[in-house]
Amino acid sequence: QVQLVESGGGLVQDGGSLRLSCAASGRAFIRYFMGWFRQAPGKEREFVAAISWSGSSLYYAESVKGRFTISRDNAKNTVYLQMNSLKSEDTAVYYCVADSHRPIGTSKTLEDYEYWGQGTQVTVSS
Numbered sequence: 001q002v003q004l005v006e007s008g009g010g011l012v013q014d015g016g017s018l019r020l021s022c023a024a025s026g027r028a029f030i031r032y033f034m035g036w037f038r039q040a041p042g043k044e045r046e047f048v049a050a051i052s053w054s055g056s057s058l059y060y061a062e063s064v065k066g067r068f069t070i071s072r073d074n075a076k077n078t079v080y081l082q083m084n085s086l087k088s089e090d091t092a093v094y095y096c097v098a099d100s101h102r103p104i105g106t107s108k109t110l111e112d113y114e115y116w117g118q119g120t121q122v123t124v125s126s
Contacts, residue, residue: 002026002115004096009120012086020081020120022096029077035059035104036070036081037116038092048094049081050104059105064090088126093119 008020020036035050049070050059058070069082079096096117097104110116 002029002032002098004098004115004117006094006096006117006120009094009122011123011125014086014088014124014126016086016124017082017084018086018122020083020094020096020122022079022081022117024077024079024096024098028100030074032098032100033103034070034072034079035097036079037095037097037110038090038122039095039119040089040092043092045095045108045110047105047108051079052103059103083122086122086124088124091122091124093121095119 003025005023006020008018012018030053036048037045038048039045048061048064049068051070051072055072067085072079097113098115099113102113
């Protein structure tokens, strides 16, 4: 069993930055594919970014490419999402996702993955 706890969300102005963290409990964190989804008000949940076990492979949605950076620290059982040049359309609840078999982003449905957190709110004011 893995528990994921997101933190770092908040209110930021247009063009600002935030760094989200996702702390994972349980063993074998290094064996999990990790990633982030988000859901904006009135919109479907969408894939944001993913990272492989080793951190050598990174994947991003087109809408965040060049602005967001995903990383992981396996010694701390934590994955990060550095968000720069934030826009109002980035306003959403951000969910951390983990799966030991399925790379994050191969399914658009959050419930297809093994674990996800409760989410953290990011609000970008224009």
